[in-house]
Amino acid sequence: MEIIPAIDIxxxxxxxxxxGKKGTERVYYEDPLDALNFWMKKGAERLHFVDxxxxxxxxxxxxxxxxxxxxxxxxxxIQIGGGIRSLEAAVELIDLGADRVIIGTLAVKNPQIINELANRVGSKHIIIxxxxxxxxxxxHGWTKDTDLNPFSFAKKISSMGAGYILFSSVEADGAFTGPDLENIKRMVNTVDIPIYAAGGVRDEEDLKRLKQTEVAGVIVGKAFYEEKIDFSIIKNSKYNE
Structure with missing residues (x-):
């Protein structure tokens, strides 16, 4: 299970x-380049950028x-998401050097774009x-609700060229309420492509529980920045067995 630090800007x-509420921002680095340098020095192998x-x-x-x-x-x-609203924007980021692009709103509004993007850059570079x-x-940055069931949508897009799914609980994000283990496990069992989980992680015990769900990885933000989890854990081999 990968443990991936988040840099949200x-x-x-x-x-x-x-x-996920606009207006609740708490600043951890005035200059995000300092955050990037910090995680590179700590030995992070992958970082999660969100615009x-x-x-x-x-x-x-x-x-x-x-x-x-x-x-x-x-x-x-680097995997990056937030506001990627066109095929061209996604391809541009891959060409720039990003390893994976994360699309959400675009995929919901136009699922066929997943197949088109996969044909351009390959499924291994696409996270939905x-x-x-x-x-x-x-x-739309968690500001607009839909009537779509996440599990039905996951089944649909998993056969359209998506390489991975990033499954995020809006209500758990930054709230220290613990990850939504039941739904995460359900998502892992719903599709055959790897699942990354985000939202609610408080401590190392939560990471242990997440590992049991068989997710491919977890995005950790606030728990790192509030020093609830030791930074060295990103290189801890027991999570990468």
Whole structure:
């Protein structure tokens, strides 16, 4: 099970949200490049970049992310999401050096784009974000609810060229309530492609429980930045057996 540190950016700063709500940002690094340097020094093999402003419809962080990807791409693998609303934007990020792109809203609105993107860059570079709240998928940076069932949607897109699914509980994000283990396990059992889980991780005990669900990996943000989990765990072999 991979343990992947998250670098979420809003207003040019590294932040964490509470339950995915805009306006709840807490700043952990004024300069996200400092966060990037920190994780590279700690030996992270993969980092999870999220453009929160992009998810909310702004491209003001675009140059910053381009700089970060260029700096990181030959040292650590980068997966990036937030506001990728076109095939061209996704391909551009892969060409820039990102290892994987994460698309959510785009995939919900136009599932066929997954197949088109897979034909362009390969499934191994594509993560489909399924963010859920109240048993339904949320889109547009968690600001708009849909009537889509996350498990039915996962079945649909898993055969369309998606390489991975990022399964995120909006209500658990940044809330220290613990991961939604029941639904995570259900998602692992629903599709044949690897699942990454996000939301709610509080401590190493949560990581142990997540490992038992057989997820491929977990995204950790606030628990790292609040020092609830020792940074050395990203290199801890017992989670990568």
């Amino acid at each position: 809003s207003g040019g700063k590294c932040v964490r949200l509470y339950k 929160l402003d992009g998810a909310w419809g702004s491209d003001k962080n675009k140059k910053l992310f381009q700089e970060m990807i260029k700096k990181a791409s030959d040292k650590v693998k 974000a399924i963010d859920y709240k109240g048993g339904k998928i949320s889109i």
